[in-house]
Amino acid sequence: MSDVLAITEHRQGELRDVSHEVVTAGSELAEAAGGDLHLGVIGGDVDAFADAVNLEGVDTIHTVDEGEEFNHDIYTQAVEQLFDATGASLLLIPHTVNGMDYAPAVAGKLDVPVVTDAIELGYNGGLEVTREMYGSKVETTVDVDSDEAIVTTRPAEWTPTEADGDASVEAFDADIDESAVGSTVTGFEEAAGGDVDLSESEFIVSIGRGIEEEENLELVEALAETVGADLGSSRPLVDNGWLPKNRQVGQSGKVVTPDVYIAIGISGAVQHVAGMKGADTIIAVNTDPSAPIFDIADYGAVGDLFDVVPALIEEFGGEAP
Amino acid sequence: MKVLVTVKEVAEPEDDFQISGLEIDEKFLEYDLNEWDDYAVEEAVQLKEENDEVEEVVAVTIGPERSEETIRMALAKGADRAVRVWDDAFEAGEVLDPNAKARVLAAVAEEEDPDLIFTGVQADDDSIGGTGVALADELGFQWAAVVNAFEYDIDSGVANVHRELEGGVEEVTEVEAPAVFTIQTGINEPRYASLRGIRQAQSKEIAPKTLGDLGLDDSAIETPVGITDMYEPETEADTEYIEGSADEMAEGIAEILRKKGVAE
Numbered sequence: 188m189s190d191v192l193a194i195t196e197h198r199q200g201e202l203r204d205v206s207h208e209v210v211t212a213g214s215e216l217a218e219a220a221g222g223d224l225h226l227g228v229i230g231g232d233v234d235a236f237a238d239a240v241n242l243e244g245v246d247t248i249h250t251v252d253e254g255e256e257f258n259h260d261i262y263t264q265a266v267e268q269l270f271d272a273t274g275a276s277l278l279l280i281p282h283t284v285n286g287m288d289y290a291p292a293v294a295g296k297l298d299v300p301v302v303t304d305a306i307e308l309g310y311n312g313g314l315e316v317t318r319e320m321y322g323s324k325v326e327t328t329v330d331v332d333s334d335e336a337i338v339t340t341r342p343a344e345w346t347p348t349e350a351d352g353d354a355s356v357e358a359f360d361a362d363i364d365e366s367a368v369g370s371t372v373t374g375f376e377e378a379a380g381g382d383v384d385l386s387e388s389e390f391i392v393s394i395g396r397g398i399e400e401e402e403n404l405e406l407v408e409a410l411a412e413t414v415g416a417d418l419g420s421s422r423p424l425v426d427n428g429w430l431p432k433n434r435q436v437g438q439s440g441k442v443v444t445p446d447v448y449i450a451i452g453i454s455g456a457v458q459h460v461a462g463m464k465g466a467d468t469i470i471a472v473n474t475d476p477s478a479p480i481f482d483i484a485d486y487g488a489v490g491d492l493f494d495v496v497p498a499l500i501e502e503f504g505g506e507a508p
Numbered sequence: 509m510k511v512l513v514t515v516k517e518v519a520e521p522e523d524d525f526q527i528s529g530l531e532i533d534e535k536f537l538e539y540d541l542n543e544w545d546d547y548a549v550e551e552a553v554q555l556k557e558e559n560d561e562v563e564e565v566v567a568v569t570i571g572p573e574r575s576e577e578t579i580r581m582a583l584a585k586g587a588d589r590a591v592r593v594w595d596d597a598f599e600a601g602e603v604l605d606p607n608a609k610a611r612v613l614a615a616v617a618e619e620e621d622p623d624l625i626f627t628g629v630q631a632d633d634d635s636i637g638g639t640g641v642a643l644a645d646e647l648g649f650q651w652a653a654v655v656n657a658f659e660y661d662i663d664s665g666v667a668n669v670h671r672e673l674e675g676g677v678e679e680v681t682e683v684e685a686p687a688v689f690t691i692q693t694g695i696n697e698p699r700y701a702s703l704r705g706i707r708q709a710q711s712k713e714i715a716p717k718t719l720g721d722l723g724l725d726d727s728a729i730e731t732p733v734g735i736t737d738m739y740e741p742e743t744e745a746d747t748e749y750i751e752g753s754a755d756e757m758a759e760g761i762a763e764i765l766r767k768k769g770v771a772e
Contacts, residue, residue, distance in 0.1 A: 198673065257679075259651075282637075284673045287629075287690075288653035291606050291638035295645035300605050300733045303636050319741070320634050321521050325532065328737035329604065339638075342674075369650040369687075374680045376670065390770040414771040426694035432676065439672050447770045449761070468768055470761055471747075475523045482743045486764055488750045488757040498758030503771060 189310075189334075190222035192275035194266055195240050196283060197231050198257065199375060202239050205281035205340075207347030212308060212340045213279050214244025214348065219310035223247065225273045226354070229265050230254040234356075243350040249273065249359040259289040260368040265361040267296045272359065277314065282339035284439075290339050301337040302329055306344045314338070323457055323479040342438070343461055381433035385419050385441040393419035393436055393463070397452015397473065397492050401429045405508045407451060410496050413505030419443065421459045437462035452492045455480025472496075509662070511552045511565045512622035514613055514640070515545040515582050515590075517575035518633040530601070530735050541578045544628025546585075548691040550698040551658060552626050553586035561662050564588045568616045570598065570609065576714055583709035584701035590714040591616050597719060597726040605731035606638030607646070612729060613639070614646040615722035623665070625688040629654050640690035650687035656695045660685075 193213035195206035210226065217224040223246040228236045233250035241248060249272075251265045266289070270278055280290040282304045294301035306326075307317035314331040316338055385391060392411040398404060404424075411418040418434060425435040436443050438461040448466035453459060455471070455478055463469070464483055471484035472495050481487045488495060497507035517539050525536035541549075549567065556562040567582040567590040569575060579590050593612055603609050617625060625644075630637035644651035656678065657670035665685040670678040672692050683689075701709070719728060750760035765771040 198677070259653075284654045284671060287637050288641060288651075288671070291610075291640075291642035292645040292651075294638075295607050295610070295642055298607075300731055301607065301638060301642075302604070302733055303606070303638050315736075318635075320738075321519075321532065322632065322635075323741070324521055324525075325527065325738055326741045327530075327735045327739075329733060330736045331733050333732040370652060370681050370683045372679055372681050375673075376678045376680060378672075378676050378678050414765065416770070422693070428697065435676075438674050440676055442675065447765060447768050468764070470764060472757070472761075477523055481747050482741075482745045484745065484747050486750060486761070487747045488761060490754055490757050494754030495757050495761075498755045499761055502758050502762040 188222050189220035189277055190225060190273060190275040191217040191220065191277045191279060192225045192227060192270055192273050193279040194227045194229070194281070195236065196281050196285060197236055200231065202236050203283070204347060205283055205342050206240055207242065207349065208342065208345040209279050209281050209340055210240060210242050210245060210348040211345040216277060216279070216308050216310055217244070220277065225249060225275055227251065227266060227269045229262055230256065237356045241354050241356070242348045242352045244348060245352045245354040248354050248356045250356060251359050251361045253361060253363055256372050257285045258368065258370065258372060259292065260370060261363055262289045263292045263296060264363050264367065266293050268361050269359060270297060276335045278337040280337065280339045282341045286339050290337060294337050299335045299337055300331055300333055301339070302331060303339045305338045305340050308338065319457070322454065324477070341457070378432050381431055383417055383433060385417055385434070385436060385443045388417040388443060389446045390414070390416040391419045391436070391443060391445045392416040392449045392451065393421065393453060394424065394451050395421035395453030396423045398424070401427070404429060406493070406496050409505060409508050410500050413500050413503045416449070421453045421456070450480050450484070451496065453480055454478045455483065509561050509563065509623040510620060511555060511562060512617055512620055512625045513545070513548050513552045513565060513567050513582070513587060514625065514627040515549065515567050515569050515579060516542045516631050517569065517571050517578035518542045518631050520632065527738050527740065530738050539574065539578060541581050542628050542631045544630060544691060544693055546698040547693050547695050548626040548628050549582045549585055549587060550696045551691055554696060555660065556586070559662055566591065566620055566622070568593070568613060570594065570612055579714055580709045581701060583712040584705040585699055586705065589712050591717055592714050593717045593722065595719040597729055601735070602634055603729050603731065604634065604636065604733045604735065606636055606642040608729045608731045609639045610642035610646045612719070612722065612724065613643050615724055616717070617643070617647055619722070623685050624660070625649070627688060627690050629690045629692050640688050644688035650683045650685070651689065652681055652683050652687070653690045654692050655689045656692040658689060658695065
């Protein structure tokens with residue numbers, strides 16, 4: 188029998204979706220391991236957050252009323268203490284930017300192995316984690332031969348639990364060593380403002396690394412203009428400074444939900460897919476037939492964008508540059 | 509002051525590859541400097557170029573002799589010297605536990621005594637994304653993960669960084685040195701190595717170290733975490749493929765767009 192402790196996440200007063208997802212992952216794992224599911228709610232309006240995550244499958248919610256926003260020094264200490272106090276042997280933390288900022292430190296402090304970015308969990312006397320390698324080209328099964336383990340769970344892999352539960356809520360009095368708090372969050376900035384908000388777009392033509400050179404961008408710009416779509420892109424083009432941040436679709440950019448999304452020369456890295464899989468119809472054009480983008484596309488064309496895009500422009504009466 | 513940069517040579521499979529056992533068959537792999545580490549190296553080199561107080565940028569890697577070629581790219585881009593840790597104990601396969609890797613890197617950091625350490629957010633091949641923060645914890649340093657803007661005040665020893673959160677939001681954080689920063693792509697524009705840089709890199713030191721040299725033994729990288737299966741994911745998609753020439757593909761796509769009513 189192994190109890191599971193899962194940690195929720197919030198930002199700027201809002202509980203994040205991953206909190207509901209980690210409840211699903213946690214309750215499935217607790218059931219398989221024959222234990223209880225404990226949830227940790229740390230910082231912010233803990234009572235309101237505890238109420239919101241009082242969901243089916245949760246046995247006990249522990250609130251830690253320390254700080255308004257995420258601070259990794261507070262989280263590290265609080266989670267370490269919660270793990271000890273609850274007697275849980277399995278700890279789940281969302282594999283978010285903030286999860287990445289404290290999960291390895293908790294593992295170090297507790298001297299418990301950590302497996303990151305899990306997409307599936309199994310328990311068969313021991314923990315079995317499914318995770319990807321090589322940009323989603325392979326999946327691996329990872330066994331953890333240890334009574335205790337920490338796993339970070341990839342966002343949007345588990346269906347969020349929405350059904351209400353009847354967990355007991357307990358305030359946990361964490362002993363936070365303020366002298367160990369060496370980082371200070373001073374604020375937030377919105378980085379993706381600008382002329383267009385892709386989250387509102389109904390039709391997006393999106394371009395990735397396949398475009399090769401900055402000067403080739405005019406080709407997809409011509410396509411977007413001809414068909415009346417907004418231009419989006421994957422991360423590398425924004426990293427290169429070829430397109431502004433507000434054009435970036437993905438986990439750290441915009442999450443978009445258009446009627447049609449055409450992914451051109453985009454391999455379909457998980458961070459990109461997180462931002463566009465909500466599109467009604469996805470069309471992918473890529474030279475690599477094994478590109479992960481084809482796994483989520485409704486329609487696929489295995490071809491060279493430098494041939495297909497000009498032909499498509501002509502189809503709609505435009506002129507390729 | 510000194511800056512340490514962790515770098516990793518990563519394997520990238522070709523479009524078509526085969527898995528043999530628990531690994532991708534070597535003959536389908538190409539090797540390169542991890543993309544995130546390229547940005548980490550650039551950030552360190554820029555810091556040195558802009559501040560006379562930064563005396564040295566040292567690259568550290570865990571990798572076999574083969575990886576020296578890749579590590580030399582970091583030297584060609586401006587790192588002053590490198591330390592390469594390797595040992596028979598690593599031959600057993602990729603160390604999947606970030607805290608195990610961190611113990612090795614921490615032993616190097618303790619010898620080098622840096623003020624700042626830059627790592628990539630994650631490695632392209634195993635996508636673990638935990639080694640930098642684990643390293644900070646092991647050393648008792650401060651840290652910040654997923655940094656996409658970095659400013660450092662040498663006099664106060666305080667870094668003002670942006671952490672790239674999800675959804676286009678950045679967290680602004682102050683971190684006191686000594687500290688580890690995991691560097692996100694896009695933070696800077698990594699330079700291409702100049703011919704002069706490549707030539708100079710040939711004479712820069714890459715010091716090989718074993719676990720024993722660092723005062724560690726095999727137990728430092730022992731971990732209960734191990735791969736027991738590797739396979740190509742089964743696609744659940746029922747993707748409808750549009751076949752034919754480029755013109756036929758364009759025709760097929762156009763038809764879908766018209767049917768969906770988004771283009772005429």
